[in-house]
Amino acid sequence: MSHFTRVRTALRDADLLVEALAAVGYPNAERHDEPTTLFGYQGDRRPETAEVIVRRAYISGASNDIGFRRTADGTFDAVISDFDRRRHDTAWLHRLTQQYGRAATLHYAEHNGFDVTGEEHQPDGSIRLLLRRTA
Numbered sequence: 001m002s003h004f005t006r007v008r009t010a011l012r013d014a015d016l017l018v019e020a021l022a023a024v025g026y027p028n029a030e031r032h033d034e035p036t037t038l039f040g041y042q043g044d045r046r047p048e049t050a051e052v053i054v055r056r057a058y059i060s061g062a063s064n065d066i067g068f069r070r071t072a073d074g075t076f077d078a079v080i081s082d083f084d085r086r087r088h089d090t091a092w093l094h095r096l097t098q099q100y101g102r103a104a105t106l107h108y109a110e111h112n113g114f115d116v117t118g119e120e121h122q123p124d125g126s127i128r129l130l131l132r133r134t135a
Contacts, residue, residue: 003081003082004038004046004048004064004079004080004081004082005079005080005081005082005085006069006077006078006079007077007078007079007080007093008075008077009068009075009076009077009078009093009097010075010097011068011075011076011096011097011100012074012075012076013104014031014051014052014068014070014076015031016100016103016104016107017029017052017068017076017100018031018052019099019100019103020096020097020099020100020102020103021052021054021096023099023102023103024092024095024096024099026054026058026059028054028055028058029052029053029054030052030053030054030055031051031052032050032051032052032053033051034051035049035050035051035069035070036049036050036051036053037049038050038053038064038065038067038079039055039056039064039065040056040064040065040081041056041061041062041063041064041081041083046064046065048067048069048079049067049069050065050067050068050069050079051067051068051069051070051076052067052068052076053065053066053067053068054066054067059084062083063081063083063084064080064081064083064084066078066079066080066081066084066088067079067080078093095125098125098126098127101127102127102129105129105131106129109129109131113133113134114131114132114133114134115131115132115133115134116129116130116131117130117131117132118130
């Protein structure tokens with residue numbers, strides 16, 4: 001049975017987190033209003049719970065669920081097993097955070113009178129969005 005580790009993030013919005021998860025390859029992420037049980041690689045119920053969950057069936061047969069649990073300050077902690085941290089490591093969390101920022105920027109633009117006029121993927125992996133205020 002794998003041990004689950006909680007990793008602090010700065011992510012706050014569950015809907016944007018679900019969008020970011022889709023962008024990094026998990027379009028079936030679940031969003032729950034209440035903390036929901038995570039399952040281990042053998043289908044066993046774990047004591048860990050989360051509000052945003054990627055089920056193990058969408059990761060790999062030997063994986064555990066990956067969750068994001070809301071903390072008292074409103075951010076989410078990533079809840080990832082030690083086994084799955086090999087693949088879902090700091091670099092993966094960085095890509096997820098980038099996609100979260102992209103989704104947040106696109107939502108801001110849409111609701112504040114901006115058009116996206118360009119998107120550039122930089123050699124260092126960063127994303128540059130070009131916005132223009134609509135007339």
